[in-house]
Amino acid sequence: MVGYAMSVIDEAGRVVRGFFDQPVGPIEHMKARLKSPLGELLPLEARDQAFRHFQFMGAVSSRYALGCALSYSPLIKGAFLYLYDMSAREFILETRLSVRNDADRYDLSHDPDDGTSLFIAGDARIEMTADKAHGTKTLRATLADGVSIDLTFADAAPDFSPMRVCTQTGATGWTYAQKVAGVPAIGTISGPFGSLNLVEMGACAHHDYTSGFLRPETYWNWACFSARDEAGRLLGLNVSNGVNESGFTENCFWVDGRLVKTDLVLIQFDDEDLDKPWLIKSGDGAIDLTFTPVGGYHAVGDAGILASNFHQMFGHFDGVLQDSTLGRLPIKGLGGFAETQYLRW
Template identity: 40%
Template sequence: MDKLIQPDGQPHYGIFPAAPGHINYRDFDFRSPMGRRLGALAKWRRFHQFQYFGLLSDELIGGCALANLSLVGVGFVYLFHPSSGRMIERQFKLPLGFGTRFSQTPDDGVCELRQGGNLLRLENHAATREKRLLVELDDGTRIDACFSEREPAFQPMCICTPTAVNGWVYAQKVAGVACRGEVRSELGNFDLGQIGAFAHHDWSAGYMRPETNWNWACLSGLADGRRVGLNLSCGVNETSFTENCFWLDGELLKVDSVRFEFDRDRPLHTWTITSQDGQVALTFEGEGLHQERLNLGVIASNFKQVFGRFCGELRPFGRPPVVIDEMWGFVEDQYVKW
């Protein structure tokens, strides 16, 4: 599929075998809830885009995100050292996105944020099917991490769903891929290949609900010698289709709707995550979190991303269960108004 938006101004909906070449949101026939056609300013104001790259290993956990929220560009990066409990984290907010740039080609192009001596950069390379994270901070922290979807072969989750009365969201998810590269920081220097790091990647864009909330879960690692990844959500990307799935050695296996049970006031306590079809039965125990609160009136966010360990089972239909034993991953609880 060359473009997401069709000649009639409507998106292609569904789960796709590969990413669209271009998220041509400016061609969307965007209307008010009462049917009035909206112009370029409304399209700019309501279109939001974000990209996330997560690192998971027994020796180092990391996360980096960039978001274009039209009125503000935001980014964060953190590193957590499980054995010492030490953590490095930085947050950035740029009015009107000055100092940022975002490509609308999910498999090719660059999204980045620059502020002073700080750079957060996410690169997607179509020719090699590689995703790369580059972080350079003014305190000397440097992350250079990448993975390939080509060798070994990997099938990403590519999905577009209707949203509210007049919107849509395109999302592209990857989990359960081996990561290579290096990290240099106050927490130490790490060769990501040597420490057995795995990665998660999320590329999302569209006309999301103006006020929404969601929960999300992801894990990546090895179970009985198999590469395992998981991507689950509740509250977003689940109208007509859902992004819920897991991967075994790069093969995508679809999952039905899911339920998150947790204590919102104690996010490090136990989470229970189950799927309606019985394929997912997991618990999660948090070991740390990155959180942000932002309230600018027209834009607000209450965001918690928790990193910790999953236990339980994945139960693919017609196959033996996959036991998940203390595997690192993320869960998320987010409210946003944008």
């Protein structure tokens, strides 16, 4: 068995904030002490009520965007899955699912680097698997209409360095985030529309694993690309604001698997017209990008205790990354995502 360098939660129940350069093992939230904002130690059941989790995994090429998310809170166990054609500007597939009865399942793996998260709703089945022994992640999904997705990518040392960070969230919460982008995607997507080979289309994968005592009412912006540039380099981007700015940030990019951390990032867009170009700039000048949307996945609704105003846009990035090792890296038409989200969950 491969060991772990450090746990997010220590033996005394304290949460360790900061960056991690090795796998952290299971994130056992029930072992984490939880206090009220006034310092009162809360009972064990409060930890389950405070816990929230989501994963977003998929692949992107110059033409296609594949995205699959699993989300968990005390109020909802849900998933969405889509494949978008950025050339035709249309969804090839799009579905939103939730656990509704005892026949459905949501089994969460608390280890971002080992184990399987399983979601079953009716005839739909989604598996996100991390294989620590082989350093790979896999997305497998089947839908009632014959759609089948099989995606695999490698994201382990020494060839790749994931972003692993844990930060303070509000008065007593914390957020652990593990991000991956800029790795080759292997596999196929098939269904009534035919079959797509991820290697042949030059797709690269992305993965976001986030867990902790997150805010029950939250808002964030996020941007990501995962691609090869004109020079053949594997490039990945992950930036956000609204989640991880308490002492540390998750903002970074990758060059051939090498992690480059950056300063705080401004994500600027027209909230009256999300189809207009977005600007993404870091305070240290390492990131200076324009994102041009060609479509989007939207989930907007208010059910009282649950609410969502979620817009995940697909499109292309242009601009410059500034790397201390390689210097100026031109970004030209790399496929990716930009999103804005309000969530009450």
